[in-house]
Amino acid sequence: MEHIAFTLILHAGNARSYCFEALNFARIGKHKEAFECLNESTKELQKAHTLQTNLLQTEAKGEKQEMNLLVVHAQDHLMNALLARDLIKEMIGMIQERSS
Numbered sequence: 001m002e003h004i005a006f007t008l009i010l011h012a013g014n015a016r017s018y019c020f021e022a023l024n025f026a027r028i029g030k031h032k033e034a035f036e037c038l039n040e041s042t043k044e045l046q047k048a049h050t051l052q053t054n055l056l057q058t059e060a061k062g063e064k065q066e067m068n069l070l071v072v073h074a075q076d077h078l079m080n081a082l083l084a085r086d087l088i089k090e091m092i093g094m095i096q097e098r099s100s
Contacts, residue, residue: 001066008051008074012081015044019081019088026092029099034092041085048078 022037052075059065 001068002070004051004055005070005074008048009077011044011048011051012074012077015041015048016077016081016084018044019084023088023091026095031092031096038085038089038092041081045078045081045085048081052078 018037018041022034022041025031025034025037055065055071
């Protein structure tokens with residue numbers, strides 16, 4: 001379980017980093033690079049989501065799993081990364097509108 005939690009944190013952290021890199025590119029007018037970073041972020045989030053789904057499916061089958069603070073922390077990282085992606089995507093759209 002510990003390995004899954006750390007892997008979730010890894011992918012969520014990578015996704016969040018790509019999001020903020022995308023925002024930095026957008027701020028300097030490099031919109032193509034910004035969207036490439038957002039796409040990379042989505043790939044990382046998909047990896048994290050797959051891990052999360054596997055945990056949920058195992059639980060749904062009635063197989064009890066060890067839930068601890070580390071797993072909760074990993075879920076928190078994932079949710080923050082998802083929120084960052086959604087907000088930054090909107091911000092990039094606003095930046096593009098202003099620069100047009």
